[in-house]
Amino acid sequence: AMRIEYHSDPTNFSDEYSKNVESKMRERRGESGLIPLDLALLHSPSIAEGWNSFFGVIRAKTSLDVSITESIICRIAVLNAAKFEWDQHLPILIKEGKMNQESIGIIKDSPPFYFRSLLDREGSNEERMRAEELLGEKLIAVLAFTDSSTVNVRVEDKVFEHIKRHFNSKEIVEITATIAGYNCVSRFLVALDVGECNNQEIK
Numbered sequence: 567a568m569r570i571e572y573h574s575d576p577t578n579f580s581d582e583y584s585k586n587v588e589s590k591m592r593e594r595r596g597e598s599g600l601i602p603l604d605l606a607l608l609h610s611p612s613i614a615e616g617w618n619s620f621f622g623v624i625r626a627k628t629s630l631d632v633s634i635t636e637s638i639i640c641r642i643a644v645l646n647a648a649k650f651e652w653d654q655h656l657p658i659l660i661k662e663g664k665m666n667q668e669s670i671g672i673i674k675d676s677p678p679f680y681f682r683s684l685l686d687r688e689g690s691n692e693e694r695m696r697a698e699e700l701l702g703e704k705l706i707a708v709l710a711f712t713d714s715s716t717v718n719v720r721v722e723d724k725v726f727e728h729i730k731r732h733f734n735s736k737e738i739v740e741i742t743a744t745i746a747g748y749n750c751v752s753r754f755l756v757a758l759d760v761g762e763c764n765n766q767e768i769k
Contacts, residue, residue: 569758572605584611591618601654602761603754624747628740633663637705638712638741639748641673644768645716648752650761652768669700673709674768678717681710685728704732708741715745 579585591604591614600608607614628635636659643652659665665673684694684706698706707728714721729738756764 568602568606568760568762570606570609572602573608575600575605577608579611584608587611587615587618590615594618594622602650603751606754606758606760621747621751624740624744628744629737630740630744631663633659633665634705634708634741635744636663637665637673638708638744639751640670641709641712642716642745642748642752644674645678645713646749646752646756647764647768648755649763649766649768650755651748651752653761653763666700672697672700679710679713681706681713682722682725685710685725703728707732711741712745715742716749 577584577588579588588600588608588611591600591608595601595604604614607617625635636655639655640652640659642648643655656670659670684697687694701709707725710725711721711729714725729741733741755761
C-alpha cells in the first residue's frame with residue numbers, strides 16, 4: 567500500500583479554493599480522471615495547485631519535441647527506479663514520441679553515463695553507430711545531460727558543450743527544467759510508493 571492513504575475520490579471538498587484546484591487537475595487529466603499521484607497530492611491542495619501548474623507547462627507548453635521530453639522522463643524513471651513514472655510515460659513515448667522498441671531498450675537498459683560514453687566515442691564502434699542511428703546525436707546529448715544532472719547533479723562541461731551544440735538558450739532552460747522537475751516527481755513517487763510498485767521491475 568502507499569505509505570499514506572490516497573485522498574478520497576470524489577474528494578468532497580467544501581472550500582472553494584480546494585474545489586478549484588481539483589477542477590484544474592481534472593481538466594488537465596482529461597477523460598482518464600485523477601491518477602494515484604493526484605490523489606496523494608490533493609492532501610495539500612496548495613502543493614497540488616503548484617504541481618499541476620508547473621507540470622502542465624513542462625508537458626504541454628515548451629518548445630521541445632515530445633520525443634525529447636518523454637525520453638528525459640523515462641530515463642529519469644529508470645535511473646531513480648520510479649516504475650509508476652515509467653508506466654505512465656512509456657505509452658506516450660511510444661505513441662506520441664514515435665519511439666521504437668529497440669530505442670526504448672537503449673533508454674531502459676543502458677547503465678548510468680552510457681550516453682556520455684557515446685559522446686566520448688568510447689565502446690565498440692558498431693554499438694555506438696547503432697545507437698546514433700536509432701536515437702540521433704541530439705537525443706544522445708540530452709540523455710547524457712539527463713544522466714549527469716540526475717546522478718551527479720553537477721553536469722560536466724564536456725556534456726554541456728554537446729547540449730549547447732544542438733539547442734538554443736530557451737530549449738536548454740526547458741530541458742533543464744524538465745530534468746529537474748521529473749526528478750522531483752520520481753522522488754515523490756518513490757518516497758511514498760505512489761501506485762504501490764516500488765518492488766516491481768521496470769519493463
